[in-house]
Amino acid sequence: MSAFTLIRKDKFTSARSGKLTTIHGDIDTPCFMPVGTQATVKTLSPNDLNDCGVQIMLSNAYHLFLRPGMEVIRQSGGLHKFMGWNKPVLTDSGGFQIFSLALLRKISDKGVDFQSHIDGDRHFLTPENVVEIQRDLGSDIIMPLDECVHYPCTEDHARIAGERTFAWAKRSKDAKRQMIGEGSDKQKLFGIIQGGTYENLRKICAQQIIDLDFEGIALGGLSVGEPKDLMYNIARVVLEMLPSLKPRYMMGVGLPEDIIEAIDSGVDMFDCVAPTRYGRNGTAFTSKGKMTVRNALYIKDFRPLDAECDCYTCKNFTRSYLRHLFNTDELLGLRLVSLHNTYFYQGITRSSRNAIAKDEFKGFKKDFLGKYFSEECV
Amino acid sequence: MSAFTLIRKDKFTSARSGKLTTIHGDIDTPCFMPVGTQATVKTLSPNDLNDCGVQIMLSNAYHLFLRPGMEVIRQSGGLHKFMGWNKPVLTDSGGFQIFSLALLRKISDKGVDFQSHIDGDRHFLTPENVVEIQRDLGSDIIMPLDECVHYPCTEDHARIAGERTFAWAKRSKDAKRQMIGEGSDKQKLFGIIQGGTYENLRKICAQQIIDLDFEGIALGGLSVGEPKDLMYNIARVVLEMLPSLKPRYMMGVGLPEDIIEAIDSGVDMFDCVAPTRYGRNGTAFTSKGKMTVRNALYIKDFRPLDAECDCYTCKNFTRSYLRHLFNTDELLGLRLVSLHNTYFYQGITRSSRNAIAKDEFKGFKKDFLGKYFSEECV
Numbered sequence: 001m002s003a004f005t006l007i008r009k010d011k012f013t014s015a016r017s018g019k020l021t022t023i024h025g026d027i028d029t030p031c032f033m034p035v036g037t038q039a040t041v042k043t044l045s046p047n048d049l050n051d052c053g054v055q056i057m058l059s060n061a062y063h064l065f066l067r068p069g070m071e072v073i074r075q076s077g078g079l080h081k082f083m084g085w086n087k088p089v090l091t092d093s094g095g096f097q098i099f100s101l102a103l104l105r106k107i108s109d110k111g112v113d114f115q116s117h118i119d120g121d122r123h124f125l126t127p128e129n130v131v132e133i134q135r136d137l138g139s140d141i142i143m144p145l146d147e148c149v150h151y152p153c154t155e156d157h158a159r160i161a162g163e164r165t166f167a168w169a170k171r172s173k174d175a176k177r178q179m180i181g182e183g184s185d186k187q188k189l190f191g192i193i194q195g196g197t198y199e200n201l202r203k204i205c206a207q208q209i210i211d212l213d214f215e216g217i218a219l220g221g222l223s224v225g226e227p228k229d230l231m232y233n234i235a236r237v238v239l240e241m242l243p244s245l246k247p248r249y250m251m252g253v254g255l256p257e258d259i260i261e262a263i264d265s266g267v268d269m270f271d272c273v274a275p276t277r278y279g280r281n282g283t284a285f286t287s288k289g290k291m292t293v294r295n296a297l298y299i300k301d302f303r304p305l306d307a308e309c310d311c312y313t314c315k316n317f318t319r320s321y322l323r324h325l326f327n328t329d330e331l332l333g334l335r336l337v338s339l340h341n342t343y344f345y346q347g348i349t350r351s352s353r354n355a356i357a358k359d360e361f362k363g364f365k366k367d368f369l370g371k372y373f374s375e376e377c378v
Numbered sequence: 379m380s381a382f383t384l385i386r387k388d389k390f391t392s393a394r395s396g397k398l399t400t401i402h403g404d405i406d407t408p409c410f411m412p413v414g415t416q417a418t419v420k421t422l423s424p425n426d427l428n429d430c431g432v433q434i435m436l437s438n439a440y441h442l443f444l445r446p447g448m449e450v451i452r453q454s455g456g457l458h459k460f461m462g463w464n465k466p467v468l469t470d471s472g473g474f475q476i477f478s479l480a481l482l483r484k485i486s487d488k489g490v491d492f493q494s495h496i497d498g499d500r501h502f503l504t505p506e507n508v509v510e511i512q513r514d515l516g517s518d519i520i521m522p523l524d525e526c527v528h529y530p531c532t533e534d535h536a537r538i539a540g541e542r543t544f545a546w547a548k549r550s551k552d553a554k555r556q557m558i559g560e561g562s563d564k565q566k567l568f569g570i571i572q573g574g575t576y577e578n579l580r581k582i583c584a585q586q587i588i589d590l591d592f593e594g595i596a597l598g599g600l601s602v603g604e605p606k607d608l609m610y611n612i613a614r615v616v617l618e619m620l621p622s623l624k625p626r627y628m629m630g631v632g633l634p635e636d637i638i639e640a641i642d643s644g645v646d647m648f649d650c651v652a653p654t655r656y657g658r659n660g661t662a663f664t665s666k667g668k669m670t671v672r673n674a675l676y677i678k679d680f681r682p683l684d685a686e687c688d689c690y691t692c693k694n695f696t697r698s699y700l701r702h703l704f705n706t707d708e709l710l711g712l713r714l715v716s717l718h719n720t721y722f723y724q725g726i727t728r729s730s731r732n733a734i735a736k737d738e739f740k741g742f743k744k745d746f747l748g749k750y751f752s753e754e755c756v
Contacts (some may be wrong), residue, residue: 038706068702076680076698084694112646316462324446328416
């Protein structure tokens with residue numbers, strides 16, 4: 001039985017809804033995964049995530065491998081138990097982090113030798129041990145080690161990284177197949193398509209990953225600094241090639257408008273630090289666009305952040321109070337706006353699913369973006 | 379009808395239990411008030427406070443007067459609505475803060491002229507306008523402006539401060555009597571006894587405040603740096619003089635052992651920043667004493683902070699996970715330990731009330747302190 005069921009394709013766009021089955025529960029797609037890099041979605045408790053309607057969260061093998069280390073997580077009974085979250089978890093391999101955070105990195109076909117960005121300790125990660133780490137984390141969805149290039153990047157560099165990502169993808173698949181461990185056969189392994197911003201390379205990478213028959217397919221290396229149009233174009237070129245019966249995950253994307261656009265093109269899964277990072281910086285995402293909570297405009301504004309929102313923050317606190325919390329450097333402010341943003345992001349995917357169910361995604365998208373960019377957000 | 383009902387006196391100690399009635403609900407005493415200086419108990423939401431069993435919180439007129447300012451709070455419908463808390467609130471006048479934080483302070487019999495510690499703006503606070511500020515905050519319990527001296531302090535200085543506190547107490551009472559405003563007749567005004575560490579002065583101050591017939595009596599100027607024995611002695615001297623039918627509030631106290639000791643001496647109400655300040659610093663209060671969560675001892679300790687605790691933190695997270703959160707500077711750690719500490723403090727007063735109900739406070743105190751200082755906390 002396939003883990004992914006395509007429930008419906010929207011009649012007028014490429015948007016689709018589906019259901020992804022994991023040992024920790026089903027996930028309705030399109031879905032958005034809040035990011036809990038260090039085994040915590042910053043400022044939010046598992047209860048908060050549940051209250052926001054979060055179905056699956058993302059964590060990061062590289063970070064957890066370094067801190068608290070695999071021995072701690074194994075002995076605590078896996079990542080879910082460690083962090084008190086009993087719904088699905090997808091873990092990124094940390095390829096992206098190795099290439100952006102780690103020190104004195106030496107990459108070879110075998111793997112990556114690097115120094116921890118925390119304490120300088122040397123580590124060697126390979127496609128094989130990265131899969132093992134995620135098996136031990138107990139991740140519902142495992143991402144293979146890949147080489148993610150930044151923008152801009154020469155075609156040669158992007159080609160080499162794409163080839164290595166493919167070679168590593170095969171080895172990850174082999175490692176996963178040979179894996180032994182409680183429930184490890186129920187953990188899903190996705191493939192990642194790299195290729196930079198080069199259409200020709202993306203097509204090659206896509207075909208290679210498609211041929212390997214993973215349980216889901218991810219678009220990596222997007223939203224790494226390239227212009228938005230380029231990102232959307234590359235995504236569309238790849239998406240058109242993908243089999244419809246596999247879930248499609250666009251890694252690290254994005255802002256509300258990016259998510260809506262990508263759902264339109266047929267993407268099923270997203271993750272991004274935006275809701276919590278913006279939340280901690282005092283920016284709220286609302287149906288009428290972004291709001292800078294600290295703005296003096298809101299000193300005596302006794303309305304909620306978003307009149308249409310049913311989150312704990314909007315049901316209980318005013319803009320005036322939230323502004324006061326940011327103005328006085330109170331941690332509750334970071335949390336309440338992160339909570340609202342996380343709820344808002346869940347609303348985007350939930351509303352998209354509802355619209356797809358009625359073949360109304362096109363109208364929903366138009367309304368959402370029209371309102372979101374209406375510049376009426378006061 | 380008096381707002382305070384003395385329910386029971388313990389047979390073998392001076393401990394007592396009672397009920398204090400306010401417009402926002404009844405408070406069982408002895409009670410502990412978490413501190414929400416800036417209209418938020420640091421890191422905790424009103425829901426969290428409810429989950430901890432908090433019956434009343436404390437806030438601070440001086441801080442709120444400066445930020446967000448009274449116009450914002452008045453327009454938002456009072457402090458309760460502003461911060462989304464519908465249970466009782468006691469506000470300190472901020473006398474203590476004026477003497478510890480404010481700049482270029484000029485004190486006269488009329489009041490205090492000072493510069494805001496935030497923006498340097500000049501303000502003038504008098505016993506009268508401090509009562510008005512708290513009327514407008516909608517505080518259930520109002521504290522008058524007083525002059526709090528630090529330790530050590532000469533007898534002359536303590537005498538002058540005590541005399542001024544008495545003069546201001548009379549004016550506060552007059553101001554309160556003449557006050558007009560919705561529900562202001564139901565707000566309670568407490569008197570504050572100062573007098574430094576001088577028994578003779580404390581006795582004079584106590585008699586003066588007793589004679590003014592406030593709705594509750596506070597012991598101010600304790601826990602300001604003096605040795606513990608001195609604090610306990612001064613408290614006992616004063617407590618023996620107080621009428622039994624008024625609630626007694628020991629301001630700014632304290633650590634768990636201080637609270638137990640003061641309950642033994644007949645105190646009914648407490649406030650202290652300890653549970654949240656220690657929480658943010660990664661120190662948990664447990665039935666077996668204080669615990670430094672970040673300690674390497676706990677790397678693989680999969681027990682809760684306190685096996686006897688039913689708080690959200692202890693029911694869902696291990697020491698290992700909490701240590702990880704502190705180790706990775708994750709804000710959730712600050713919140714989860716603050717939450718536990720706040721719950722633990724409510725447990726101290728709840729258990730005390732239960733013990734008093736059975737004339738067992740003496741045994742409870744012995745058991746609590748024996749365990750708390752057992753040095754078994756691993």
